[in-house]
Amino acid sequence: MNPLIAIRQRLIERYDKILQRTVSDITSVQVATMEAQMNENESKFNNDMAKFNSDQIHGPTHKKLTKTMCNIMERYFKNQSQRILAIYKIQLRFFVKAPTAMN
16 A cells, blocks of 8 residues: 555544544533533522512512412413423433544
């Protein structure tokens, strides 16, 4: 085999491994970022809901919602939370199944 062809083949193989490792690293960063964003959003939502519930218990009467309205909002928020969680899971599943580095 021609030495130049062998060198070229080794360079191509090294390039492929570097490319695969880079894609794997970027995917890991994207997953970590997505999880951090999900945790941040969940924390903010929980804090806002705690404040809302506190306002409904301790706030002025003219600013309180009816029990029916509170129940409607709770069901809406629960449905939205489930949808958002499903989207995050789909995104995470995509990144888990994405190509990773081959050593």
